Amino acid sequence: MKPAVAIVEPKTPGNIGTIARAMKNFGMDDLKLVNPPEFGRDSEAYGFAGQAREDVLPNYDEVTFDELIENYHTVGMTATTNEDASHHVRFPFKTPRELAESLQDVTTDTVLIFGREANGLTNEELSRIDEVCSIPASASYPALNLGQAATVTLYELRTLTVEETQLPDVSRERADEAEIEGFYGAFSDLLETVGQPTEKHEKNMRMIRRVFGRAHPTGREIATLRGIVRRANQRASASDTPRTSRNDK
Known part of the structure:
Protein backbone atom coordinates (compact mmCIF):
# COMPACT_ATOMS: atom_id res chain seq x y z
CA MET A 1 0.00 0.00 0.00
CA LYS A 2 1.34 3.42 -0.93
CA PRO A 3 2.28 5.49 2.12
CA ALA A 4 1.13 9.06 2.56
CA VAL A 5 3.70 11.80 3.13
CA ALA A 6 3.29 14.46 5.81
CA ILE A 7 5.35 17.59 6.50
CA VAL A 8 5.09 19.17 9.93
CA GLU A 9 5.15 22.97 10.00
CA PRO A 10 7.18 23.56 6.84
CA LYS A 11 8.51 27.10 6.67
CA THR A 12 9.53 27.25 3.03
CA PRO A 13 6.99 26.74 0.23
CA GLY A 14 9.84 25.62 -2.01
CA ASN A 15 10.42 22.56 0.16
CA ILE A 16 6.77 21.62 -0.12
CA GLY A 17 7.06 21.75 -3.90
CA THR A 18 10.30 19.77 -3.88
CA ILE A 19 8.74 16.99 -1.82
CA ALA A 20 5.61 16.96 -3.98
CA ARG A 21 7.83 16.52 -7.01
CA ALA A 22 9.73 13.64 -5.37
CA MET A 23 6.38 12.04 -4.56
CA LYS A 24 5.38 12.29 -8.22
CA ASN A 25 8.75 10.85 -9.28
CA PHE A 26 8.29 7.77 -7.14
CA GLY A 27 4.60 7.08 -7.52
CA MET A 28 3.08 8.70 -4.42
CA ASP A 29 0.24 11.19 -4.39
CA ASP A 30 -1.16 11.62 -0.84
CA LEU A 31 0.42 14.76 0.64
CA LYS A 32 -0.44 15.96 4.15
CA LEU A 33 0.64 19.33 5.57
CA VAL A 34 0.59 20.25 9.26
CA ASN A 35 0.33 24.01 9.80
CA PRO A 36 1.80 24.99 6.43
CA PRO A 37 2.60 28.54 5.28
CA GLU A 38 0.30 30.16 2.77
CA PHE A 39 1.28 29.52 -0.84
CA GLY A 40 -0.42 30.01 -4.16
CA ARG A 41 0.05 29.20 -7.81
CA ASP A 42 2.72 31.88 -8.13
CA SER A 43 4.77 30.61 -5.16
CA GLU A 44 7.98 28.58 -5.04
CA ALA A 45 5.91 25.57 -4.04
CA TYR A 46 4.38 25.39 -7.51
CA GLY A 47 7.62 26.52 -9.13
CA PHE A 48 9.57 23.63 -7.61
CA ALA A 49 6.85 20.99 -7.98
CA GLY A 50 7.31 20.28 -11.70
CA GLN A 51 4.48 18.10 -13.01
CA ALA A 52 3.34 17.50 -9.44
CA ARG A 53 1.81 20.99 -9.60
CA GLU A 54 -1.05 19.44 -11.56
CA ASP A 55 -2.13 16.80 -9.03
CA VAL A 56 -0.05 16.02 -5.94
CA LEU A 57 0.46 19.59 -4.73
CA PRO A 58 -3.00 21.11 -5.26
CA ASN A 59 -4.67 18.05 -3.75
CA TYR A 60 -2.80 18.19 -0.43
CA ASP A 61 -4.73 17.83 2.84
CA GLU A 62 -4.12 20.16 5.75
CA VAL A 63 -4.21 18.06 8.92
CA THR A 64 -3.12 18.16 12.54
CA PHE A 65 -0.41 16.05 14.07
CA ASP A 66 -3.03 14.39 16.25
CA GLU A 67 -4.99 13.32 13.16
CA LEU A 68 -1.90 11.61 11.75
CA ILE A 69 -1.38 9.71 14.99
CA GLU A 70 -5.03 8.67 15.22
CA ASN A 71 -5.48 7.51 11.63
CA TYR A 72 -2.18 6.10 10.41
CA HIS A 73 0.67 3.80 11.16
CA THR A 74 3.27 6.52 11.63
CA VAL A 75 6.93 6.60 10.63
CA GLY A 76 8.92 9.55 11.94
CA MET A 77 11.89 10.69 9.90
CA THR A 78 14.90 11.97 11.85
CA ALA A 79 18.60 12.64 11.25
CA THR A 80 19.47 12.37 14.97
CA THR A 81 19.33 8.90 16.52
CA ASN A 82 20.29 7.41 19.86
CA GLU A 83 23.41 5.27 19.97
CA ASP A 84 21.90 2.43 21.98
CA ALA A 85 18.71 1.03 23.46
CA SER A 86 18.96 2.97 26.73
CA HIS A 87 16.73 5.68 25.21
CA HIS A 88 13.69 4.71 23.18
CA VAL A 89 12.62 8.00 21.63
CA ARG A 90 14.90 7.71 18.59
CA PHE A 91 15.94 4.07 18.93
CA PRO A 92 15.66 1.53 17.42
CA PHE A 93 15.39 2.94 13.92
CA LYS A 94 15.29 1.65 10.35
CA THR A 95 17.02 2.93 7.27
CA PRO A 96 14.72 3.80 4.33
CA ARG A 97 15.68 0.55 2.60
CA GLU A 98 14.89 -1.49 5.70
CA LEU A 99 11.62 0.42 6.03
CA ALA A 100 10.66 -0.48 2.47
CA GLU A 101 11.26 -4.15 3.21
CA SER A 102 9.25 -4.05 6.43
CA LEU A 103 6.28 -2.31 4.77
CA GLN A 104 6.18 -4.69 1.81
CA ASP A 105 3.26 -6.74 3.11
CA VAL A 106 1.65 -4.16 5.41
CA THR A 107 -1.94 -3.29 4.50
CA THR A 108 -2.42 -0.62 7.17
CA ASP A 109 -2.48 3.02 6.04
CA THR A 110 1.02 4.40 6.66
CA VAL A 111 2.31 7.96 6.71
CA LEU A 112 5.92 9.14 6.56
CA ILE A 113 6.27 12.22 8.76
CA PHE A 114 8.99 14.75 7.99
CA GLY A 115 9.75 17.48 10.50
CA ARG A 116 10.68 21.13 10.37
CA GLU A 117 13.56 22.42 8.26
CA ALA A 118 15.54 23.72 11.25
CA ASN A 119 15.04 21.14 13.98
CA GLY A 120 12.93 18.28 12.62
CA LEU A 121 10.49 16.46 14.87
CA THR A 122 10.59 17.03 18.61
CA ASN A 123 11.21 14.25 21.12
CA GLU A 124 7.62 14.62 22.27
CA GLU A 125 6.34 14.11 18.71
CA LEU A 126 8.65 11.16 18.13
CA SER A 127 7.49 9.54 21.36
CA ARG A 128 3.99 9.31 19.88
CA ILE A 129 5.12 7.77 16.59
CA ASP A 130 5.06 4.03 15.83
CA GLU A 131 8.55 3.72 14.39
CA VAL A 132 11.57 5.80 13.47
CA CYS A 133 13.46 5.99 10.18
CA SER A 134 16.82 7.64 9.58
CA ILE A 135 19.12 8.00 6.57
CA PRO A 136 22.67 6.77 7.20
CA ALA A 137 25.08 9.65 6.60
CA SER A 138 28.48 10.89 7.70
CA ALA A 139 28.71 11.20 11.49
CA SER A 140 30.45 14.55 11.05
CA TYR A 141 27.43 15.98 9.20
CA PRO A 142 24.41 13.64 9.24
CA ALA A 143 21.68 16.24 8.66
CA LEU A 144 20.24 16.40 5.16
CA ASN A 145 17.98 19.25 4.18
CA LEU A 146 14.27 18.50 4.06
CA GLY A 147 14.00 18.08 0.30
CA GLN A 148 17.05 15.82 0.12
CA ALA A 149 15.84 13.61 2.97
CA ALA A 150 12.43 13.17 1.38
CA THR A 151 13.85 12.40 -2.06
CA VAL A 152 16.26 9.76 -0.74
CA THR A 153 13.55 8.14 1.37
CA LEU A 154 10.92 8.06 -1.36
CA TYR A 155 13.44 6.64 -3.82
CA GLU A 156 14.12 3.73 -1.47
CA LEU A 157 10.37 3.16 -1.05
CA ARG A 158 9.72 3.09 -4.80
CA THR A 159 9.40 -0.71 -4.68
CA LEU A 160 6.11 -0.16 -2.84
CA THR A 161 4.76 2.44 -5.22
CA VAL A 162 6.17 2.05 -8.72
CA GLU A 163 6.02 -0.85 -11.14
CA GLU A 164 9.60 -1.29 -12.20
CA THR A 165 10.20 -0.45 -15.84
CA GLN A 166 11.09 -3.54 -17.86
CA LEU A 167 14.85 -3.41 -18.19
CA PRO A 168 16.76 -5.19 -20.93
CA ASP A 169 17.81 -8.70 -20.07
Missing part, protein backbone atom coordinates in the same frame (compact mmCIF):
# COMPACT_ATOMS: atom_id res chain seq x y z
CA VAL A 170 21.57 -8.31 -19.79
CA SER A 171 22.13 -11.98 -20.55
CA ARG A 172 20.37 -11.51 -23.89
CA GLU A 173 22.11 -8.25 -24.73
CA ARG A 174 25.54 -9.78 -24.26
CA ALA A 175 27.30 -10.70 -27.47
CA ASP A 176 27.22 -14.33 -28.56
CA GLU A 177 30.20 -16.38 -27.45
CA ALA A 178 31.14 -16.99 -31.07
CA GLU A 179 31.35 -13.23 -31.65
CA ILE A 180 33.50 -12.76 -28.58
CA GLU A 181 35.77 -15.64 -29.56
CA GLY A 182 36.14 -14.00 -32.97
CA PHE A 183 37.35 -10.83 -31.25
CA TYR A 184 39.84 -12.81 -29.17
CA GLY A 185 41.16 -14.40 -32.34
CA ALA A 186 41.59 -10.99 -34.00
CA PHE A 187 43.38 -9.64 -30.93
CA SER A 188 45.68 -12.69 -30.82
CA ASP A 189 46.57 -12.09 -34.47
CA LEU A 190 47.40 -8.46 -33.67
CA LEU A 191 49.74 -9.49 -30.86
CA GLU A 192 51.62 -11.74 -33.27
CA THR A 193 51.79 -9.05 -35.94
CA VAL A 194 53.27 -6.43 -33.60
CA GLY A 195 55.86 -8.89 -32.36
CA GLN A 196 54.58 -9.57 -28.87
CA PRO A 197 57.01 -12.08 -27.26
CA THR A 198 55.67 -15.61 -27.45
CA GLU A 199 56.14 -16.19 -23.73
CA LYS A 200 53.82 -13.25 -22.96
CA HIS A 201 51.13 -14.11 -25.48
CA GLU A 202 49.19 -16.56 -23.32
CA LYS A 203 49.23 -14.26 -20.29
CA ASN A 204 48.07 -11.28 -22.35
CA MET A 205 45.22 -13.22 -23.87
CA ARG A 206 44.13 -14.47 -20.45
CA MET A 207 44.01 -10.88 -19.19
CA ILE A 208 41.94 -9.81 -22.20
CA ARG A 209 39.50 -12.65 -21.58
CA ARG A 210 39.12 -11.65 -17.93
CA VAL A 211 38.52 -8.00 -18.80
CA PHE A 212 35.85 -8.76 -21.39
CA GLY A 213 34.39 -11.54 -19.27
CA ARG A 214 33.60 -8.98 -16.57
CA ALA A 215 32.43 -6.35 -19.05
CA HIS A 216 29.76 -8.45 -20.84
CA PRO A 217 30.02 -6.47 -24.12
CA THR A 218 27.04 -6.25 -26.42
CA GLY A 219 27.09 -7.60 -29.95
CA ARG A 220 27.52 -4.11 -31.40
CA GLU A 221 30.37 -3.28 -29.03
CA ILE A 222 32.29 -6.46 -29.79
CA ALA A 223 31.78 -6.04 -33.54
CA THR A 224 33.11 -2.46 -33.37
CA LEU A 225 36.14 -3.48 -31.31
CA ARG A 226 36.85 -6.43 -33.59
CA GLY A 227 36.78 -4.09 -36.57
CA ILE A 228 39.23 -1.71 -34.93
CA VAL A 229 41.60 -4.54 -34.01
CA ARG A 230 41.37 -5.95 -37.54
CA ARG A 231 42.26 -2.57 -39.10
CA ALA A 232 45.12 -2.14 -36.63
CA ASN A 233 46.42 -5.56 -37.64
CA GLN A 234 46.20 -4.66 -41.32
CA ARG A 235 48.11 -1.42 -40.75
CA ALA A 236 50.73 -3.18 -38.68
CA SER A 237 51.13 -5.86 -41.35
CA ALA A 238 51.46 -3.25 -44.09
CA SER A 239 54.15 -1.34 -42.20
CA ASP A 240 56.26 -4.50 -41.98
CA THR A 241 56.11 -5.19 -45.75
CA PRO A 242 59.33 -4.16 -47.49
CA ARG A 243 58.69 -1.37 -49.97
CA THR A 244 60.11 -1.58 -53.50
CA SER A 245 62.53 1.26 -54.19
CA ARG A 246 62.89 2.96 -57.56
CA ASN A 247 66.37 1.43 -57.93
CA ASP A 248 64.81 -2.06 -57.88
CA LYS A 249 62.81 -1.38 -61.01
